[in-house]
Amino acid sequence: MQLGLGFAVRFKIFISLKEGVLDPQGKAVERSLHSLGYQEVQGVRMGKYIEVNLDLASRQEAEARIREMCERLLANPVIEDYRFEIEDEKPSAASKNRAES
Amino acid sequence: MQLGLGFAVRFKIFISLKEGVLDPQGKAVERSLHSLGYQEVQGVRMGKYIEVNLDLASRQEAEARIREMCERLLANPVIEDYRFEIEDEKPSAASKNRAES
Amino acid sequence: MSQAERSQPLLTPEIIASHGLSEEEYQKIVKALGREPNYTELGVFSVMWSEHCSYKSSKRLLKLLPTEGPAVLQGPGENAGIVDIGGGLAAVFKIESHNHPSFIEPYQGAATGVGGILRDVFTMGARPIASLNSLRFGAFDHPRTRYLLCGVVAGIGGYGNCVGVPTLGGELFFDECYNSNILVNAFTLGIAKKKRIFRGRAKGIGNPLIYVGAKTGRDGIHGATMASEAFSDEAEKRRPTVQVGDPFTEKLLLEACLELMDKDCLVGIQDMGAAGLTSSAAEMAARGGTGVEFELSLVPLREKGMTPYEILLSESQERMLLVAKKGSEEEVKSIFNRWDLDAVVVGRVTRGGLFRALFHGQEVVRIPIEALTSAAPVYSRPAERPEGHDEAQKLDLRKIQEPDDLGAVLKQLLDSPNIASKEWVYRQYDHFVRSNTVVAPGADAAVIRIKGTDKGLALTADGNSRYCYLDPYVGGVLAVAEAARNLACVGAHPLGLSDCLNFGSPEKPEVMWQFSQVVQGMRDGCVGLGVPVVSGNVSFYNETDGRPIHPTPVVAMVGLLPKVARCVTPWFKTAGDLVVLLGRTREELGASEYLRVVHGLVKGTPPWIDLASERAVQQCCLRAIERGIVRSAHDVSEGGLAVALAECCIGGPEKALGARIETHEMMRADALLFGESQSRIIVSIKERDLGRLREITGKEGAPLRVIGVVGGTRLIIQPVIQAPVDELKSIWSSSLERRLK
Amino acid sequence: MRWGVIVFPGSCDDQDVYDCLKHVLGQKVEFVWHRDNLQADFDCLVLPGGFSYGDYLRAGAVARFSPIMRGVVEYASRGGLVVGICNGFQILCEAGLLPGVLTRNASLQFVCRHVYLRLEETDTPFTCAGKKGQVLKLPVKHGEGCYYADPTTLERLRQNRQILFRYVDAKGRTSAAANPNGSLDDIAGVCNEGRNVFGMMPHPEDATEKILGSDDGLKIFSSIAAAGKEREKGARVG
Numbered sequence A, B: 001m002q003l004g005l006g007f008a009v010r011f012k013i014f015i016s017l018k019e020g021v022l023d024p025q026g027k028a029v030e031r032s033l034h035s036l037g038y039q040e041v042q043g044v045r046m047g048k049y050i051e052v053n054l055d056l057a058s059r060q061e062a063e064a065r066i067r068e069m070c071e072r073l074l075a076n077p078v079i080e081d082y083r084f085e086i087e088d089e090k091p092s093a094a095s096k097n098r099a100e101s
Numbered sequence C: 001m002s003q004a005e006r007s008q009p010l011l012t013p014e015i016i017a018s019h020g021l022s023e024e025e026y027q028k029i030v031k032a033l034g035r036e037p038n039y040t041e042l043g044v045f046s047v048m049w050s051e052h053c054s055y056k057s058s059k060r061l062l063k064l065l066p067t068e069g070p071a072v073l074q075g076p077g078e079n080a081g082i083v084d085i086g087g088g089l090a091a092v093f094k095i096e097s098h099n100h101p102s103f104i105e106p107y108q109g110a111a112t113g114v115g116g117i118l119r120d121v122f123t124m125g126a127r128p129i130a131s132l133n134s135l136r137f138g139a140f141d142h143p144r145t146r147y148l149l150c151g152v153v154a155g156i157g158g159y160g161n162c163v164g165v166p167t168l169g170g171e172l173f174f175d176e177c178y179n180s181n182i183l184v185n186a187f188t189l190g191i192a193k194k195k196r197i198f199r200g201r202a203k204g205i206g207n208p209l210i211y212v213g214a215k216t217g218r219d220g221i222h223g224a225t226m227a228s229e230a231f232s233d234e235a236e237k238r239r240p241t242v243q244v245g246d247p248f249t250e251k252l253l254l255e256a257c258l259e260l261m262d263k264d265c266l267v268g269i270q271d272m273g274a275a276g277l278t279s280s281a282a283e284m285a286a287r288g289g290t291g292v293e294f295e296l297s298l299v300p301l302r303e304k305g306m307t308p309y310e311i312l313l314s315e316s317q318e319r320m321l322l323v324a325k326k327g328s329e330e331e332v333k334s335i336f337n338r339w340d341l342d343a344v345v346v347g348r349v350t351r352g353g354l355f356r357a358l359f360h361g362q363e364v365v366r367i368p369i370e371a372l373t374s375a376a377p378v379y380s381r382p383a384e385r386p387e388g389h390d391e392a393q394k395l396d397l398r399k400i401q402e403p404d405d406l407g408a409v410l411k412q413l414l415d416s417p418n419i420a421s422k423e424w425v426y427r428q429y430d431h432f433v434r435s436n437t438v439v440a441p442g443a444d445a446a447v448i449r450i451k452g453t454d455k456g457l458a459l460t461a462d463g464n465s466r467y468c469y470l471d472p473y474v475g476g477v478l479a480v481a482e483a484a485r486n487l488a489c490v491g492a493h494p495l496g497l498s499d500c501l502n503f504g505s506p507e508k509p510e511v512m513w514q515f516s517q518v519v520q521g522m523r524d525g526c527v528g529l530g531v532p533v534v535s536g537n538v539s540f541y542n543e544t545d546g547r548p549i550h551p552t553p554v555v556a557m558v559g560l561l562p563k564v565a566r567c568v569t570p571w572f573k574t575a576g577d578l579v580v581l582l583g584r585t586r587e588e589l590g591a592s593e594y595l596r597v598v599h600g601l602v603k604g605t606p607p608w609i610d611l612a613s614e615r616a617v618q619q620c621c622l623r624a625i626e627r628g629i630v631r632s633a634h635d636v637s638e639g640g641l642a643v644a645l646a647e648c649c650i651g652g653p654e655k656a657l658g659a660r661i662e663t664h665e666m667m668r669a670d671a672l673l674f675g676e677s678q679s680r681i682i683v684s685i686k687e688r689d690l691g692r693l694r695e696i697t698g699k700e701g702a703p704l705r706v707i708g709v710v711g712g713t714r715l716i717i718q719p720v721i722q723a724p725v726d727e728l729k730s731i732w733s734s735s736l737e738r739r740l741k
Numbered sequence D: 001m002r003w004g005v006i007v008f009p010g011s012c013d014d015q016d017v018y019d020c021l022k023h024v025l026g027q028k029v030e031f032v033w034h035r036d037n038l039q040a041d042f043d044c045l046v047l048p049g050g051f052s053y054g055d056y057l058r059a060g061a062v063a064r065f066s067p068i069m070r071g072v073v074e075y076a077s078r079g080g081l082v083v084g085i086c087n088g089f090q091i092l093c094e095a096g097l098l099p100g101v102l103t104r105n106a107s108l109q110f111v112c113r114h115v116y117l118r119l120e121e122t123d124t125p126f127t128c129a130g131k132k133g134q135v136l137k138l139p140v141k142h143g144e145g146c147y148y149a150d151p152t153t154l155e156r157l158r159q160n161r162q163i164l165f166r167y168v169d170a171k172g173r174t175s176a177a178a179n180p181n182g183s184l185d186d187i188a189g190v191c192n193e194g195r196n197v198f199g200m201m202p203h204p205e206d207a208t209e210k211i212l213g214s215d216d217g218l219k220i221f222s223s224i225a226a227a228g229k230e231r232e233k234g235a236r237v238g
C-alpha cells in the first residue's frame, strides 16, 4: 500500500456498451429472465463494474487520473462508454482498511 | 414492451465477487494499470454492471422482483454479492423511451 | 500470547470430529506424536489422513491392478504416470476427479479441475499437449442439469483454451443417479524427454524449498465446514469454499517451470493440489526420505491475518513447491520473475524426517513425516453384495415387446443425449492449438502427431456405469476393453491407462463390494489385453440424495501409432466400399441404452465378454489398418449395431453417406439392431481387399461377416429400417443444442 | 526472409506459427519477447493467437501496452509487414493499427471448428499468391471474434477494399450458418489502409499440412514470403 497523500477514495467505474452496439449477452439474460417468468423486464444491458482505490492529493487529480485510465485501458472507445462515481470520501486510513494488500 | 403499470424505472445492478474470492481479472487490471504508471491504484475488483427496465405496480414490488432475479439468475450466490439502485423514478413513458425493444 | 498461540484453540471432541477423524484415528495421532496434537497439527493430520490423500479405503484393492509393462517408465505413486513412446520421448498422463467442487460451482469447479491436472503433468517436466474430460450429469430434464452442464463445459474450455492445451475428447453421459452428484474427471497428457523427467522428491539436506506461483488465500480450506470455536463467524465468512481458477497465471507457471527444467537447478517439484502446501511438502519429503522445515510467515499471502493453519491447508490454485539446488536460488527467482511470478524461499530440506513449520520463528507444527504418510491408516472395509442385486439383474426378454417401427427406434436412440453427437461440447474446446491434431473429437479416439517423428498418439476415455451398476465386475472389464477397442479403431496400440474410480461412500458395504468388483474386473481386463495402469485417482463419497451413484470407473487409455499418417476414422469414405462386421452379435439386451430409452428399464446383465475374442478382434483391426486396407473403422457400443452403422454414415465432418445392410442373424430384431454385444468393430474396405482381410481374421481367429455396401442417401438395414441419412444426421447432430435452447 | 513471432505472456499459438514457418516453409524465424525492444531488420512480424494477459479485461486490451508494441507501431508506420492472428488481430485493433474491434461471439460461446473463407482481395502482401474468390478451409477457435466497426468505418473498409476475407460456406456463399461468430458483414480479416498490417480471426498456422485436415493456411504465409522477396528485390534495385 502506498503512502496516503491525503485524498484516498474508492472509485466505482461503470463501463457500458454504446447505444446502438449489439449486446448479445444482455439479450440472452433478458431472454432467460423472461423464461423464468419475469416478463416485466425490458432493455437489459450488460456492462462491467470496476472498483479501485485511489490515493492522490486532490479530488480533481484523482478524477483526472481515473478518466485517463478509462480512456486508455478500461474502456474501448469504439464500443464502450464509461462513467464513474466516488464511493465515499474519507481520509486515507479508511481506504487503507479496505485495500487488500 | 409491456403496458405500463404505474411504476416504471431503470434499475442498475452491481454484481461483485465476495470478499476473499480470488479475482484474477481485477488482479490483471491492477497490474496493468501499475505498469502504465498508475501506481496509486490499489484493490481493483472486477464485477458486472447490469441495467434493466422494470414496469410494475409499486416500488416495493419492483425491488422484491429484482432481488429475486439477482438471486436466481443474475448473481452466483456461491461467489458473488449483488447490490442495486434505482436510476430514477419517472412515469412509464420515460422508461419506455429508454427501453430498446 | 503470541500470534502463533492465539491461532491454536484447544481441541474438543467436536473439533476433532469436524476434522473427519474418528476417535480411533485421533488416538493413533496421539500415539504417533507421543502427545496431543495442537490445532494446526490436527488440521495437517486431517488432510493427510483424509480419504483423498491417504487412499485409506482403496489402497489394498488398488494393489491388484497391474502396473508394469514394457513401456512403463513410471507407475502409480508419482504425480502422473509415464510411458515410453520411443525416440527418447515419454508420454506423461493422469486423470483426476473434481466432482464436488463442480457441483457447487460448475464453471470454477471444472476449470480448477483442469488446472490441477495440468500441473500434475507439467510438474514432471512434460509439456501438456492434450486433454480429455469425462462428464456425468443427472437426468437431462432434472432442473439443475442444464445449468451444471453449461457451466462445466464452459469452465473446462475457459481454462484449457486459455492455457493453450487442446481438449481432444472425452465422454458425456446422463443418468438420474447423478442428479445431485455430477462427475467431472479431467485428464491431461504431456510429452517429456526421457532424460529430463522430474519427480516430487525433496532431496539434499539444506536445499531450499521455493514457493512459486499465485499467492495463498483462504480458498478451499477444509475447515470451512467446521463449526469450531477457533474462528468467529466473520472469519468463517471470509473463507470461500470455492476456488476461482486463474488460467493466465497457470500458463505463466507452466512456461516458467518448463524453462527452469531446462536448467540445472531443480531437485524436485510438486504442485500444491489438495491439502496444498502440507501434502506437497510431506509427500516430497516422504519420497526423498528427508524432512522439511518452513517459515510460514514467508509464504506470499493474498489476504491479511491468515493463521498457520490456514496457510498450511489452503488450496489456492496455481502454486508449486520446488526443491532447488543450494546456491541456485537467484537463478530460479530470475526465471520466475521474467514470467511475472513470485518465487520465494520458504524453507529447506532437513535431516531427521520431521515436518516442521514455524510462524514468525515459533514452532507451530512438529510431526514425523512417516506419521503423515506411510503410517496413515489403511482399512479393509467390509464389502457385501447388495440385497436387491439379483432383482436388478433379472430380465425376461419374453416380457419385452418388440416395437413395430424399428426405424423410429433408431431415430429415438440417435436423439438420446447419451448417444447424440457431442459437438455442442467439443466445439467449445480449442482442439487445434499446438497444431498436432490429426483426428479431432468425434471419432472413437483422438489422434495427435508427435512433431519431429512419424508417430502419433491416440487417446480415449470410456466407462459405462450402467454396466457397472448391473455387474460391477463385468463393467470393470468392459471399461478397459472398450477403451482399448476405441484405440484399435484408429490404429493405435495401447501403452497404458489412467483410471478415475468414482464411487459412493466406502463406509457402505455395498459400495465397497462394487469397488472391489470393479477393480478386479479392471485387473482382468488389463491383464487380458496387456495394458498396465500407470496412474489414477479414487473419488469416494459420491452420493445423490443419500444414494450412491452408480459405480463409475473411467478409463483413459493412451495408444501409439507407429505411423500416424495411417490412422483411420469411423465414417464411411466412398460409395461401393464393403461394410464388414468383425466379431459376433449375441442376443443381448441387458443394460442397454435401448432398454432404458424405449422401455424405461435399467435391468439385466451387461453384455458378455471373452477377452481372447476381444483381443482377436482388436488385433485384426490393427493388422488391417497397418496393411492399409481399412477405409473406416468404428466399434459398436451404446445403441448397438444400428446406431454404430448410422454413426458411420453421419458422424463425419463431410457430407453423410448412406449404406445398404443385410444381416441374417437368427434373433429378435431389436436385439440384433440395438443390443450392445461387445468385441465388434465395423470396418469398410475396398471390395478387392476382402481376401486380404479374410486372411488376417482367419489368422487371428476373429469372426468376419460382410454385411453390406456403402452408398446412396439412405441407411437401409434390410428389411426393417430405411432412413434418409440427412434426416438421421440432423436428429443426431442437433439433439444437445435443441435441448439446451 | 526474416520473421519475428512476438511472444506475449499468455500467447498460445506462438509455437504453431514458429513451427510452420520454420519446418513447413523453411523460413528464418525468431521469437521476440514482449518486453524487449524491436530490432529493425525483420521482414514480417506475427502477433500470434492465445490469451495475452488472460484477456481478462478485453481481448488484446492489455497486450497493446507491452513494451514491444511501441516498436511494432513504429515498424508498421515505416511500412513493415505485420500480421495478427486471432488474439494478434484483437491486439492490433486495440492498438489502433487496424480499424474496428472484436467483441464477444454472438453465440456467447467459444467456438472451435473449421470454417471456409473467401479471399476477397489479392493486391496485398498477405493474399497475393491467391486468387480472388478462392475458398480456403481454416480453423477458428475464439470466444471474442465478432468483428464490429461503426458504419462510417465499415463503409471506408469496403471502399478501400480492406476486407480481405469473409466467412462463407464450402461453395463460397455467405450465410448466417457460415459465420461462426456474428461478425459484421461476415468479416474474417481486414488490412489497414496502407495494406501492410493485416489481422484475421482464423488460424492459418494450424492448417499447413494435409495431415492436419487442411493446408490452405500456407496460402497466406507463402503470399507474404513472395511479397517479401519482391520487396527485397525492390530494395536492392532501388
Ligand SMILES: Nc1ncnc2c1ncn2[C@@H]1O[C@H](COP(=O)(O)OP(=O)(O)O)[C@@H](O)[C@H]1O
Residues within 6 Å of the ligand: C133, C134, C135, C167, C168, C169, C170, C171, C172, C419, C422, C425, C426, C440, C441, C442, C443, C444, C445, C446, C461, C462, C486, C637, C638
Ligand atoms: N465431454 C466431452 N468432451 C470432448 N469430447 C467429447 C466429450 N464427450 C464425448 N466427446 C467426443 O464425442 C465422441 C463420441 O463419444 P462417445 O460416444 O463416448 O464415443 P465412444 O462410444 O466411441 O467412446 C468422441 O470422439 C468423444 O471424444
Ligand SMILES: [Mg+2]
Residues within 6 Å of the ligand: C443, C444, C486, C634, C635, C636, C637
Ligand atoms: Mg467407440
